[in-house]
Amino acid sequence: MIRYTLICDQDHRFDSWFQSSAAYSTLEKAGHLACAVCGSGDVKRALMAPSVPAKGNTKDEAPQKAVASADPAPLSAPMSDAEAAFTRMRKEVEEKSDYVGLSFASEARKMHEGDAPERPIYGEAKLDEAKKLIEDGIPVAPLPFMPKRKTN
Incomplete structure (x- = not known):
């Protein structure tokens, strides 16, 4: 196994x-x-x-030294004020809105036309669907995060 530190285009x-x-x-x-x-x-x-053990360390000692020199901050801790604000916004959206998945465009259109009760929703839409909603005057906005996906 190998551990890499990764970085995205948003730093x-x-x-x-x-x-x-x-x-x-x-x-x-x-x-x-x-x-x-x-x-x-x-x-x-x-x-x-690189995480290279010092010369003379045995196999049993190397993992202990690597753990001792690792960054003590947990990976879930925000790295900046902006990231903390982003995390709070995501939590609020997820708690106060219904996730409608790939049916976001149709759900937003139904609510706008009065065919469904209005409620806060979020989900996913293809680019052409989102553009059509905006062209039709349906108020939508992109979120700066991808919905959490359930894995295994």
Whole structure:
């Protein structure tokens, strides 16, 4: 296993483990990497110092030294005030709105036309669907994050 520090186009840094450097390269080329903070697919390896044990350390001692020198801040801790505000906004949207998934455009249109009760919703829409909503005067706005996806 190999741990890489990754960075997205929004400057979010996070760590991720890969089976090997070849496994990382395969996932990167296939576009299967996403930012753990904002969901951006534009993710690259960040510059990082190698974790090499000092000469003379045994296999049993090396992991302990690596853990002792690791950054004590948890990965879930916000890195800046902006990231903390972003996290609060995401939490509020998720708590106070209904996630409608890929049916966002049709749900927004139904509410605008009075065919469904108005309520706060969020979800996903294709670019052409979102443009059509805006052209038709339906008030929508993009969110600066991807919805959380359930995995395994």
